[in-house]
Amino acid sequence: MVHHGEHGKKRHGKGQKHKRLDMIEEGGKVKILNIYTSGKLMQKLLDMGFIIGSEIIVVREAPLRDPMELKIHNYNISLRKSEAALIEVEEV
Amino acid sequence: MSDIKVALSGQPNCGKSTIFNMVSGIDQHIANYPGVTVDKKTGHFKYADHKIEMVDLPGTYSFSSYSLEERVAKEFIIDESPDVIVDVVDASNIKRNLYLTFQLLEIGIPVVVVLNMMDVAERRGIDIDSAKISEMLGCKVIEASGAKGIGGEEIMKAIVDTAKAKKNYEDFKIHYEELEPHIKAIEDKISDTSLSLNKRWMAIKVLEGDVTILSHLEKEFPDIKDAADHEINKFHSLYDKDTVAFLATFRYDSADIIYHKAIVEKNAGKETLTDKADKIVLNRWLALPILFAIMFLVYQLSIVGGYKLTDYTWPLLAAVKNFVLDISPAPYLTDVPMITDFALWMINSANALMNYIPIFFILFALIAIMEDIGYMPRMAFILDRLFRKFGLHGQSTLPLVLGGAFVGGCAVPGVMATKGIADDRARMATILTVPYMNCLAKVPFYTLLLGAFFVSSMSLMMLYISTVTIFTALIASKILTSTFLNTRETAPFLMELPPYHAPTFKGVILSATQRVWVYIYKVLTIVLAVAVVLFAMLQFPGINKDTKIQYDKELEKALVVFDKKVKKSKYHGQVDTKDEIADLLNYYDSYRAKRMATTSKGGAASIDEKYKTKNADFFNFIKPRKDKEAKKVNRALRKLAKSRNRILRNMKNEKVENSLLGMAGKSVEPLTKYAGFDWKINVAFLSSFAARESAVATLGSLYENNQADSQRAEEAMAQNSGYTPLHAVAIIIFMLLTPPCIATMIVVKMQTNSYRWMFFAIFFPVFLGVAISSLVFILGSKYDWGGVEAMSYFYFSVVAIALALGFYPSKKKNWTGGLRADINK
Ligand SMILES: Nc1nc2c(ncn2[C@@H]2O[C@H](COP(=O)(O)OP(=O)(O)OP(=O)(O)O)[C@@H](O)[C@H]2O)c(=O)[nH]1
Numbered sequence A: 001m002v003h004h005g006e007h008g009k010k011r012h013g014k015g016q017k018h019k020r021l022d023m024i025e026e027g028g029k030v031k032i033l034n035i036y037t038s039g040k041l042m043q044k045l046l047d048m049g050f051i052i053g054s055e056i057i058v059v060r061e062a063p064l065r066d067p068m069e070l071k072i073h074n075y076n077i078s079l080r081k082s083e084a085a086l087i088e089v090e091e092v
Numbered sequence B: 001m002s003d004i005k006v007a008l009s010g011q012p013n014c015g016k017s018t019i020f021n022m023v024s025g026i027d028q029h030i031a032n033y034p035g036v037t038v039d040k041k042t043g044h045f046k047y048a049d050h051k052i053e054m055v056d057l058p059g060t061y062s063f064s065s066y067s068l069e070e071r072v073a074k075e076f077i078i079d080e081s082p083d084v085i086v087d088v089v090d091a092s093n094i095k096r097n098l099y100l101t102f103q104l105l106e107i108g109i110p111v112v113v114v115l116n117m118m119d120v121a122e123r124r125g126i127d128i129d130s131a132k133i134s135e136m137l138g139c140k141v142i143e144a145s146g147a148k149g150i151g152g153e154e155i156m157k158a159i160v161d162t163a164k165a166k167k168n169y170e171d172f173k174i175h176y177e178e179l180e181p182h183i184k185a186i187e188d189k190i191s192d193t194s195l196s197l198n199k200r201w202m203a204i205k206v207l208e209g210d211v212t213i214l215s216h217l218e219k220e221f222p223d224i225k226d227a228a229d230h231e232i233n234k235f236h237s238l239y240d241k242d243t244v245a246f247l248a249t250f251r252y253d254s255a256d257i258i259y260h261k262a263i264v265e266k267n268a269g270k271e272t273l274t275d276k277a278d279k280i281v282l283n284r285w286l287a288l289p290i291l292f293a294i295m296f297l298v299y300q301l302s303i304v305g306g307y308k309l310t311d312y313t314w315p316l317l318a319a320v321k322n323f324v325l326d327i328s329p330a331p332y333l334t335d336v337p338m339i340t341d342f343a344l345w346m347i348n349s350a351n352a353l354m355n356y357i358p359i360f361f362i363l364f365a366l367i368a369i370m371e372d373i374g375y376m377p378r379m380a381f382i383l384d385r386l387f388r389k390f391g392l393h394g395q396s397t398l399p400l401v402l403g404g405a406f407v408g409g410c411a412v413p414g415v416m417a418t419k420g421i422a423d424d425r426a427r428m429a430t431i432l433t434v435p436y437m438n439c440l441a442k443v444p445f446y447t448l449l450l451g452a453f454f455v456s457s458m459s460l461m462m463l464y465i466s467t468v469t470i471f472t473a474l475i476a477s478k479i480l481t482s483t484f485l486n487t488r489e490t491a492p493f494l495m496e497l498p499p500y501h502a503p504t505f506k507g508v509i510l511s512a513t514q515r516v517w518v519y520i521y522k523v524l525t526i527v528l529a530v531a532v533v534l535f536a537m538l539q540f541p542g543i544n545k546d547t548k549i550q551y552d553k554e555l556e557k558a559l560v561v562f563d564k565k566v567k568k569s570k571y572h573g574q575v576d577t578k579d580e581i582a583d584l585l586n587y588y589d590s591y592r593a594k595r596m597a598t599t600s601k602g603g604a605a606s607i608d609e610k611y612k613t614k615n616a617d618f619f620n621f622i623k624p625r626k627d628k629e630a631k632k633v634n635r636a637l638r639k640l641a642k643s644r645n646r647i648l649r650n651m652k653n654e655k656v657e658n659s660l661l662g663m664a665g666k667s668v669e670p671l672t673k674y675a676g677f678d679w680k681i682n683v684a685f686l687s688s689f690a691a692r693e694s695a696v697a698t699l700g701s702l703y704e705n706n707q708a709d710s711q712r713a714e715e716a717m718a719q720n721s722g723y724t725p726l727h728a729v730a731i732i733i734f735m736l737l738t739p740p741c742i743a744t745m746i747v748v749k750m751q752t753n754s755y756r757w758m759f760f761a762i763f764f765p766v767f768l769g770v771a772i773s774s775l776v777f778i779l780g781s782k783y784d785w786g787g788v789e790a791m792s793y794f795y796f797s798v799v800a801i802a803l804a805l806g807f808y809p810s811k812k813k814n815w816t817g818g819l820r821a822d823i824n825k
């Protein structure tokens, strides 16, 4: 269990490796651990290469902070944060 | 000698249409924007005695049939069973593209893989061993570069060879390990199907829950769905795996194997040119300024520049008009033959629209450049957050821009550009809000009203008018998406940001010409058809006999005056019969029209020459120079022409007032009077439905002053209408919200595929327009607002409402998900 101190309301403890994709900052490199969705969105994510184990680089956020631009399988794609929040990743 | 049917398949933006154009020689719209081709296009060509029919299918990332494009593509494969599938692969993005290749190979139809964009791959230092790929996939692999015209011959040869060797084709098979028994189970179940498709493929599709295949199979096996669910659940309980994810992962892994065996990326991880450019174009601080700068540039070049061009093209249109008038029967004094009237009406309606062609051409060329370069998806990326708040989509940007969001445009291409929007609700909302944008044809109408009532604050009013539209559109979209469109499906926003491409000159010109052609063809044919109806509605029942006698008397009087004046001239003998006078009047009118259409000195001289040879005597009257006797005739003639025009105009106004359209305008007066509209305004709005320009023409002719001929329409309207600036504001507001023109309605029907939505798109704005302009007019009358004051209140209320609505959250529908609680914090 991760300890959330008073100091970091939003930040996660150092020991925690699992994060949501939308929390990763620009330049971050992560690996997909799990995708918590189903149906149409799941199919679409799979088709675009969001497969467990795939590597993602967070390229940037849009000027209005949403959506985000990612590099996956060596191409660039944009994804809204609401969807990115369904993808569990670990930093590599 | 045989016919070969070929399906061209591949992921969006991989260059299918470019390859299609290269081999078939047919020109299709090409753009660097995922999802440009939605309908399928067919081309026929010959190669080595074979007739080849090639169908350019819409781009699909996968074959899972969740999207419209995928359904179109799959239904084609099922219904038409092509002989060969050509799979276009973007060589610079090979792994994701191979994911689709595996799905195509499984279908059981011979595949030819075309590695397109080899030039890009080379530039990026990607070495591809195509022989190795060919060996691993068991199909032909051709290297090509569509944009450079490389590889067409080889592709055609591969198609023919593959089709010939069809009988020897060995089914491609991925061994799906632990899923195999379940595939087998379904395969056995459907073993005696009458469908001629590959059974293993159908079985796999069934396990993927593919709606298209399931519904085809359900006819023969009513319990196929239960069987599928049974296998899917069994697989899940045995291995804790989801079949859909399992299959996708397996295919990506297979693609990965090929990638590692056949491809070497020398510059892997290095920054590409696109990466560098995006650091600026999508920079947090620079992105929005750059976007607005580009918009401004588009505005300057197309609207401002294009308007200047119309100075040069207008004489051409005027010449066409004069030609038509020349060949129509000439009027006899105040008896204008109906056919001439009709010809004039039609040519005026057409010309008003044709006048915009230079503007559209420039606008569409610039948009084609932006599409080709790849800026459009980036624009969607930058603005998505904003649009989403109002139920729209990042991809609504292009339709709104075409419709005139920033610069003035036309709703017809705007509505047609909504095709590519993946999210159904946002697409519908975009279709229904694009018509609120500033249509170029409304501009003359605003200019007329502003010129009449707001001379001193024209620029402020114009600023209000041109910027309020985007806010009204946002409000309308928000209202629609949270009410009428509430239950529509939405789609997740996963949009590829393709690498930048240099636009090709040919591609840009082609795309601009095509869109302009669509405008000419669709708009003109429909508008002209409606113009016919309107003409009839304005002609009948016509003037009654008594008043006609009245007008004839007036004419007699004018003729008597004329005769008295020319009697003193020695030329009296040439103009002392009615026939002669009628001829002279027509001669005079047509000369003036021709002179007005030319600007050059040489042109004027040649017209003079022509008229001199036509009738030297008459020419002497219209250009008497030093001939005193002729001058007398000239003066009398001008007076007579004026009187005749006055009579004609009065007759026309009376005709309009008594006409069916006039009656319609009057019958809705009780309703529109709250907004301050009288029947004349109503008639103008009714006729503007056919084409916006008609509004100005109608109002102009209704308000023209009877005495002073030289008065401009603006002045005439200000003096003769009895309106206050507040009236004008109510009229402007209605025009801002007014329903789209007929041509737009037709494309709305095409894009929504429903008459219900078409009628909705007509009546919703009418209701909104009448309600809001009435509100402003009633409040304004009560509190004695001035025109600018009323407009300011309206403007700032709209902006405030739009901002407030932006904070009201919109829900996403029809897809679920949620993260485990422990990291969802
Ligand atoms: N450099 C390069 N660019 C290419 C090549 N082939 C196509 N393009 C460009 O790639 C972009 C997309 O081409 P399209 O032919 O419209 O792609 P498509 O697959 O038909 O796209 P959709 O119909 O949207 O699925 C255009 O800007 C083309 O000019 C190529 O071989 N090399």
Ligand SMILES: [Mg+2]
Binding pocket: B016, B017, B018, B029, B036, B037, B059
């Ligand atoms: Mg295409």
